[in-house]
Amino acid sequence: MSAITDKTLLENFLNLIPAGVFWKDKDRRFLGANQMFLDYYGLESVSELIGNTDEDMGWHIDPEPFKRDELRVISNGDSIKNVLGQCIVQGKIRKIRASKSPLYDKGEIIGLVGYFIDITDEVEERQRLSYLSxxxxxxxxxxxxxxxxxxxxxxxxxxxxxxxxxxxxxxxxxxxxxxxxxxxxxxxxxxxxxxxxxxxxxxxxxxxxxxxxxxxxxxxxxxxxxxxxxxxxxxxxxxxxxxxxxxxxxxxxxxxxxxxxxxxxxxxxxxxxxxxxxxxxxxxxxxxx
Known part of the structure; x- marks a missing residue:
């Protein structure tokens, strides 16, 4: 029986996670993302993403809060958990909750890794129930x-x-x-x-x-x-x-x-x-x- 390589395990794990996973370099440029991330933003290939920042992709009405969080992660080694935000997805405003952490290599921060989940329907349902109540x-x-x-x-x-x-x-x-x-x-x-x-x-x-x-x-x-x-x-x-x-x-x-x-x-x-x-x-x- 052939051994399961780390690369195979990672690829399958990334596709199994019910969240959009991504990783970036120290300049906040995308290095990669899982399939759910690509599907969410309507990207056919990760090549459309690599080398770009959020600002390059034009996904945020106000990109500054996202940028500040990522600079904290990369510069200070902070971890950002469950931060609420908005993004533009295929012409629509969606609400997300994102988490980001430093990406280390031999004790040195070389970038960041993060994930997000879409909470638009959850927020709208909560608002609807609140309105009704x-x-x-x-x-x-x-x-x-x-x-x-x-x-x-x-x-x-x-x-x-x-x-x-x-x-x-x-x-x-x-x-x-x-x-x-x-x-x-x-x-x-x-x-x-x-x-x-x-x-x-x-x-x-x-x-x-x-x-x-x-x-x-x-x-x-x-x-x-x-x-x-x-x-x-x-x-x-x-x-x-x-x-x-x-x-x-x-x-x-x-x-x-x-x-x-x-x-x-x-x-x-x-x-x-x-x-x-x-x-x-x-x-x-x-x-x-």
């Missing part, structure tokens, strides 16, 4: 889960730069009557219509969430305290505007309460204070009726 099924706007994530960013900005923000809690008045009179399907259409109107009203530097049922939350970073009342009136006007839904004319009304983070210095107290003020307005509306 943070999006309200009925209206398509952010949901309560998204609020819990986003409001933490507002709080962090306040702690870092003292950028105050206001939270508006909005609840539609007597919405149960709409469901009782016209049915839940009609009520859903009314919620959708209101959310669209609020989205337009909150378009400038505000973030809108469906907090649950007929409740909405709006967050806004403040440049001036004068903005608070202006935005509140704008939101109420968007809801109060008469609208036609499924050939029936409907007028929705809402109660609203607001609180600023600087009043409370607590996210829990913030939404509780806005909610309390919103219900105070709701009581006033009932008294007037």
């Amino acid at each position: 943070q999006t309200d099924d009925l209206t398509g706007i952010f949901n309560r889960r998204a609020y819990n994530d986003v409001v933490l960013q507002y709080e962090e900005q306040y702690k870092t730069n003292k950028t105050d923000f206001v939270l508006y809690m909005i609840d539609l008045d007597d919405f149960k009557k709409i469901n009782d009179e016209f049915g839940h399907e009609y009520g859903n259409m009314a919620i959708i219509a209101v959310s669209k109107a609020l989205s337009m009203a909150a378009a400038e530097n505000c973030v809108l969430f469906r907090y649950g049922g007929d409740e909405f939350v709006v967050l806004h970073q403040l440049q001036s305290a004068d903005e608070i009342e202006v935005i509140e009136k704008k939101l109420l006007k968007a809801i109060d505007t008469p609208r036609k839904i499924d050939d029936a004319k409907i007028v929705t009304k809402a109660s609203i309460g607001h609180a600023t983070y600087s009043e409370t210095n607590s996210l829990l107290s913030l939404i509780e204070l806005a909610d309390k003020r919103m219900y105070e307005m709701k009581k006033e509306h009932k008294v007037k009726r």
Whole structure:
């Protein structure tokens, strides 16, 4: 039985690895690559690659981060692991995760060896699932889960730069009557219509969430305290505007309460204070009726 040579073993091993493997000299010029690498970039032969740098191949919109990493590997002997990046592959932008290490010969760095995997589909699926988990099924706007994530960013900005923000809690008045009179399907259409109107009203530097049922939350970073009342009136006007839904004319009304983070210095107290003020307005509306 004939012995398996190191060359044969290496060639088979390189073709078995589910990653694009490559190696370069000290000037970052390609010396070789496995078949998966060639197939990924649509190269017919390794001869199209040898002697070229990444910049020569034109695979990156911004080649500098790749170049800096490779110089660290070659000059300092660093190993780069699982670095995220983008590359141009046959006319498309793809996301990759790359690792690179020094290539030694007799203790001296003579180049680098590396590999990459394509994570485009993985990233897009993760982004899709994240979008779905943070999006309200009925209206398509952010949901309560998204609020819990986003409001933490507002709080962090306040702690870092003292950028105050206001939270508006909005609840539609007597919405149960709409469901009782016209049915839940009609009520859903009314919620959708209101959310669209609020989205337009909150378009400038505000973030809108469906907090649950007929409740909405709006967050806004403040440049001036004068903005608070202006935005509140704008939101109420968007809801109060008469609208036609499924050939029936409907007028929705809402109660609203607001609180600023600087009043409370607590996210829990913030939404509780806005909610309390919103219900105070709701009581006033009932008294007037």
